[in-house]
Amino acid sequence: MKLWLTASEIADLALPGLPRTKRNVNALAEAAGWADRKSLWRKRRHAGGGIEYHLDLLPPDARKAYVDCFVSDAVPMAAAAAAEAEPAAAGLRDDAAEARDARLAILAAADRIFETAKLPRQHADLLTIADYQSGRLGLPEWVRAEVPKLTLRTLQRWRAAAKAGRTAALAVDRGAARRGCGVLEQANDGQVRVYCLALIVSRPHLSADHVRAMLRERFGDTLTLSKAGGSIRTVPLPPIRTIQDALKRWKSSEKVALTALTNPDAFKSRYKLSGSHTDRTVTRLNEVWQIDASPMDALCVDGRHSVYLAIDVFSRRVVVYVSRTPRAEAVGLMLRRALLAWGVPERIKTDNGSDFTAKASERLLANLGIERELSPAFTPEAKAFVERVIGTFQRDLGPLLPGFIGHSVVDRKVIEARKAFADRLGETDARAFCVTLTGAELQAYCDGWAENRYQHRPHASLDGVTPYAAAAAYAGRTRRIEDMRALDLLLAPVAGRDGLRIVGKQGLRIDRSIYLTPHLMPDTQVFVRMDPCDLGRAFLFAPDGGQYLGEAVCPDVLGVDPVAAVAHAKRAQKEMIDTATAEIRKEAKRIKPRDFADTILRQAAEASGKLVAFPRPTDVHTTPALEAAAEVSKPALPRAALEPAERTLMTEIEADLSSVPPVTNVQPLRRGDTPQLRFRRALDLRARIDRGEAIETADALWLGGYEAGPEHRSFQDLYDDFGEAALN
Template sequence: MKLWLTAAEIADLALPGLPATKRNINALAEQSGWADRKGLCRPRSRSGGGMEYHLDILPPQARQAYVARFVPQPVPVETAAAAEAEPAAASLRDDAAEARDARLAILTVADRIFNEAKLPRLHADLLCVADYEACRLPMPEWVRKQVPRLTLRSLQRWRAAKASGQTTRLAVDRGAARRGSGVLDQANDGQVRIFILALISRQPHLSADHVRELVIAKFGETLTVTRAGGIVKTVPVPPIRTIQVTLATWKVTEKVALTALTNPDAFKSRYKLAGSNTDTTVSRLNEVWQIDASPMDALCVDGRHSVYAAIDVYSRRMVLYVSRTPRAQAVGLLLRKALLAWGVPERIKTDNGSDFTAKASERLFLSLGIERELSPAFTPEAKAFVERAIGTFQRDLGPLLPGFIGHSVADRKVIEARKAFAQRLGETDADAFCVELTGVELQHYVDAWAENRYQHRPHSGLDGVTPYAAAAAYGGRLRRLEDERALDMLLAPVAGRDGIRTVGKQGLRIDGSLYLAPHIMPETQVFVRMDPNDLGRALLFSIEGGAFLGEALCPDILGVNPAEAVAQAKAAQKEMIDGANAAVRREARKIKPRDFADTILGRAAARSGNLVSFPRPSDTHTTPALQAARDAVEGPKPARSTEAPAVQALRREIEADILGEAPADNVQQLRRVETPQMRFRRALELEARIAAGEAVPTEEAVWLGGYQVGSEYRALADVYGEFGEAALK
């Protein structure tokens, strides 16, 4: 087995987690800094030059696969996988599973002898047994410890169990017969055991003496147990020593259940299945980020700081930001660093902290077009990647910093105990923990750790690939911000709590100061961001759509003469209003005072029938889509006039008059259109003729019937009945 390999040899091996071409191996070596790892990289001594890399420089998974090709496993991978897949395998104790694997390893050697020696199965098994007994077979020490003696019958029995898919029969649990048969396990049908476990869960610090007294108080001086054959016996409560041994045993065998009862947080972090994390299916760079915050495990001269972390789930890259206090502004500044370095993510997952759910944070996510996902309350496992990353950061960098206070209260007590109490008396935390760093210096160390150490270390979650290499190898497209200033504008603080203000006749009032905004109409609602570089300047945006409307200036803060500023603002507002109303004024000049009376009285006369209303010019509103839809429904039709024949004739005569054409004769009928009064008189005459029994033409009778059911007939009939002939003049 070669320990030093060239890039070409590594590529030819096609190891898991590594590229399969020499060019890509060289690129990975350069990205991961293999050349800087002394003792693991050397120039190639043979012709051709190049570099050779030691086996230990490869990622763990690749190194293990390479070694496995030369050192056979005691139990083949497929055999071990099949044994673990059996339903009964999940309940095996560790020592029982090891006994099973030892017997599977012996069966593997026996099968190898059978295949290589070309002997009958019985003769091959006899040879295997003899060699094993004589210690001539190269078996690991743990196998011989589990199986000190081997017989032909045992070997044949093991092979039959393996062939039937019952490898759990090869497991030997030497304590199974005795386990659960003690007095405290069986007493009173198991009620004593349940009671003692409840006592421990309620108060883990109870001694064996306390437990014994409580058991006697509840169950009495004697207990009942069931022996073999169903015989029930009465026995005294065991002594303190027996209870001590039993409690120690239960604290091991019932560790998971007791942890869930006594320390739910520890159970959640150590044993609870972390299957709720749905981000393991991420397949793209910047598809999902997770962000969280944690108090720094080191003090600064200006107090304890919090560290905000953002991690890209696909590549495991991490960006960190140090903040004096947890707040929404820190979330924005963390995202600024990550956005400028990595691009824009599709989705960000956070917890329900007030800094992540604040209006400023929600507004920032919405403005950037980033989907925000909230993890369920009290479920840190839902964002396990960032939780694990913060833990790695605290454990790796924290102890290196001056001012380190430990990862827990217990750690802090240990650090404080390094000095005698007399030495610690009167010391402040800064003295006790050697605090030297400022928040700015801490940020420098944090950035250096993330960029130079963390991202260039192999990551087990990436099959040994570094976060830097995982991100560099991604070939997809990314979304990036074009203008850094636009991002800074979105991060600018808002006025007040929600940033919404209404422009008044004096301007905007922000934090007790008056800001002039002459270019915006009064009574307009705006969204206000404060210029982070100039307190006297406010940036105004529309409520709907977020369009930039301009600036508002505070003369008092800017040091400008307030009278001059107000005068200029009034002039600017007048110019704006005049410009906006110019078109209205031009149209108003076209309207004459008498137009109101002429129009209103003309409409009244038209309704009364004493005035013929001439058609006014109009334009038909249409669009290509409307015309196409109309053609599809009705088909194209020739345009036709909607004017009445009498109106058309009158219009033609007026047009001829304008053009100077002489009429056919100089006598014209005064009324060219039948008025309502004339139609009503005609109806009266027809009714009189019908009442007198005279014959009436059919078309006249039909007209009369239709006219009588109309509103005009009914209205004039009422008036005629009231005023007689005077109503028809």
């Protein structure tokens, strides 16, 4: 007795109170909610697919009539249910299951005779066999058709299997012995089968003729089969009809494996194991949001838009935002809508799209204190909630909108086919699809769908509660942003790619315009956000965004007098610098010029006095050249005394030489010290001090007085700006 019936089989049985057509049975199943009782329906495992319903779903009268007319109480309901509950029963074909039920019916009849006749078991079994052979047992004809002969040993073997819970062993699959033993399955040690499956994977639409040609090219006109005794038999290549049957059979039996290799997306949606109840770990409102984007399945007058959807996993609430293009700015604006409506989430989960991983999106989430989680690449099931709600949104709202273009290419072709070719000749998509919506009107429709339709529909995953009720019933606390101006400021566009700028002498250069920043020192790095309402104003923050530093204004863009603005900025900067350096200048006046030399030389003397150098052993080094040079340094021999006449002559010569000035034609270019030479001398002395060299006390005193004078300050400013060119 079959406990699982298809809609077609139920219709053919013509049971009381049930429809007589497959279509009406399916309509009854939908109206009665048979699909909601998940344990009482299943997908049909055999060729053709479809759905099978358990006998318990039928009304009582229909169920009794089915049992009475089909099996005539041949198999008790308990025995039939136990047989269907066995794991091996799921893989039985229909004919094998019917053979099992026939044997169970015979066993049930033998048990009735044993109980009523009060005979020993073996005597009761012999009486059962005699009555079955003579036709007096009262079993249906389909049982006698399945079991034409019966013996005592066979009956005892069936009873032992049934007691052991192996009723699947009573099934007889007459094709099992031959299944999988065909030529194409076994030829060349299974290589032919593998090659055929590889051809299907590479080219799913190859015909049997194509496959046979490829087999002939690969293996030749004959194939080899290995027999049980180890002998090899050569057989010709099967005809096209055999290959057609094999391909059809393989595409059914290997459907899951072939789908995984040929269509990964279909494998993910149909067969890949997916977790259920993944939201059980989410226990708070706004604990986890999931965000994703999708092109809208409807055209607008200004093109096709994208829709961003955010879903709160706990309550299943949804916010929709329509954007012309998928960009980081759209992510920020969508978050603004969700933050205003729901509050601040703890964590947001997105994919690896460029709009979600952009610096602007990362910076916004970091500034708001929201944790961001990225799903692994190519795993949409990792954010299944938002993926599912996008599909629900597109299927539920899309077909209602003007400009609907379908969910796929097939849908689009069907929509296009509604208009005759002559009517569509030369028309654009806007006319062919009746495009009349603007982006703002599409946003209004999306908001109405999310607020008025979706959030008030019961969700099975919420045990029949609506998203609105789930959110309203939450008794915990949520976080909200009070200052919307601060949130809008965080959403303001940044200057350039990363928003970082360095304040220069003129101010900030942004998009070829100068923004004055008199309240900030030059060389200060700032993070710049542009005022979305006024291009002439920018807001400055610390590089990490955690401190507000003030505003920067551009006189050209604001329309004010640039000269007056620059003068005001200079005055403000001077006041700021004077205020910041007042204490420094006051302390500098207390330092006297002599303090530098006295302090440095005193410390050097103290340091040198604490050091004692140990004598080292030395060797005398000499060379012939050194010995020759040493002769010069020897004291000269004493000259002989001059005579009085010679001494008088020498005196006259020396007097004449001392009275005549030296003759020279070299004129000095500069007479005395110049300001440039004095500044160079100061630079040289300062460099020697910085290197740790000792200088004369007079030089140190001169350097201290010179550096304190106006000449050094003026030359130092020129030297800082122009370098060596200032001293020429």
